[in-house]
Amino acid sequence: MLKMPTAHRIALLFNGNKIYDREIIAGIAAYLHTTRVSWDLYLEEDFRLRLPGIERWRGDGIIADFDDPAVCRALARSALPVVAVGGSYRDGADYPARVPYVATDNFKLIKLAYEHLIEAGLTRFACFSLPEADVNRWAQEREKAFCSLLRRDRIEPLVYRGLSTSAPSWDEAVEQQVEWLHSLPKPIGIIAVSDARARQLLQACMRAGIAVPGQVALIGIDNDPLARMLTRIPLSSVIQGAQEMGRTAAHLLHRMLNGARLDGTRILVPPAGLNVLASTRHEPFQHPHVMQARHFIRQYACQGIKTEQVADYVGVSRSSLESHFRRELGRSVHDEILRFKLDAAKAILAREPGNIADIAVGCGFTTVQYMHAVFKRELGCTPREYQERAAQAAAIPVPAAAVAAASPLP
Incomplete structure (x- = not known):
């Protein structure tokens, strides 16, 4: 008779309710699914963290x-x-004494973001942090x-x-952010300490009329899909190794x-990678009209804008703007609008099995035949062929050897 593991x-x-915590929980679940461990998990039904009475559990x-001081206490x-x-x-x-500790490597998170901005051709950098507090x-x-x-x-x-x-x-915070943004030298790369913080700054850039990524290239940390959905310009982000942290923590507790x-074991988990999107695709254009135009196109290409509307936004004639685009990019304003529409359609087709006609409309194509x-x-x-290829690529399993090689477990 098969002996069941002790529960x-x-x-x-x-x-x-935070993406970082959910990813850690997902890592714990992954460990349970790949071992014979039998755990009955206690987690608040609404996913909020409540501590009263935990000492009697x-x-x-x-x-x-343990980022939360109340939990430590x-x-x-x-x-x-x-x-x-x-x-x-x-x-x-600063680490808690006598407690095994699994950490996201804060230095490597920032280093990866910094090196990415350097590779984008930037030479000036800033950090958008949070007020000092426990x-x-x-x-x-x-x-x-x-x-x-x-x-x-x-x-x-x-x-x-x-x-x-x-x-x-909120209003005072945004006004102060706008003032800070105006005071910065341009172009500049900004690292926000989280995606939530990056999203706020991106909104401040929109309000201030500061082109992203032409004048400000912005990257966050967490790779939070909600932050991406709430911004017109897709946000680049460092992907934390949170799932690996969860698997590692579960493994340590299993051993205990x-x-x-x-006691005193410390494991630092490096970032899992980068999700590079529009907010850091900085290209050092010489002419400000091209920068302003691309900023407008990046936000509104999928709403069916025309070359005339872009020229009106920049405040120049259509012929003048076309001349700048041909000289700087080697393509027309219409081609640039179409390029952003195409990129948006490719991104949607790669991640969800939506209706092709709906995707065409949502990405600003006049008809599905035109998108085709x-x-x-x-x-x-x-x-459809692009969608099927993307689905097949996403279904390719990661070799077990590669997963084992990446594991930081002792």
């Missing part, structure tokens, strides 16, 4: 977000095995990493923390439940 009751103390182990005297998850610290004394320790660590990297390269770091966002302070002593003709001319395939 354990495990609490997951995370705020599941009669379970077997806890995996918790609540679990300081826990008799249960605890694995902490959070951000890395430059000063080793709950924002992770943001302050990313700010420190930014300053360290720039001083290493003998560049003066420009850091702005701004206000914490709330309904009463089997008697291993892991553009795909055949530019890509040598129909929209």
